[in-house]
Amino acid sequence: MTNSFLHDLVRAARWHRRLLAGLFAAAAVYFALVAVSPPPAASTPVLAAARDLPGGLTPAAGDIRTLRLPTSTVPAGVLPPGTDLSHRVLATAVRSGEPLTDARFLTPTAVPPGLLAYPLRLDDADIAALLRPGDRIDLYAASATADASATRLAEAVPILALPAPTRSTGALVVLAASPGTAARLAQASANTRLTVALTPDTS
Structure with a gap:
């Protein structure tokens, strides 16, 4: 019985020797690669x-x-x-x-001492597209009549940020403004159209 079993086992191994050889070779290659592969990066x-x-x-x-x-x-x-x-x-x-x-x-450190971050919506998004954080701008209240000049509300106000547009009209800019300037801009924006001009780079 035992001899018959061993005979059958040897015959099966011979019959599948190519398959077994392939499996052993693949296992050897796998373990060799694992051994030489670098550890995963931290x-x-x-x-x-x-x-x-x-x-x-x-x-x-x-x-x-x-x-x-x-x-x-x-x-x-x-x-x-x-x-x-x-x-x-x-x-x-x-x-x-x-x-x-x-x-x-x-951050609070982005706003100079004595100033505050004031968000202002400009009516003309194309003008806002020309601006960059760090630019300084003069702000004007445009007159509703053709014969009157615009009133300058603030001078050389730094731009802190330009948030991405969230609606179809106008554009938001975040300014570093004094409390007095912020109050003038808030009052003017409620009644008139605001526009801006870039100031010369004096750095």
């Missing part, structure tokens, strides 16, 4: 945009996700998971999947 979890986000937005839980990046490629200032974003406002638009860094947000 990764770091970071916060990233879960969708395209416009500037001027305070991201909510559904706007962000955790992304793991190779530690060597993590950008400086990246925000780790768990960062409180409830009081942070995006200074510019962010693409889906982009890691969120501190430079993407307006």
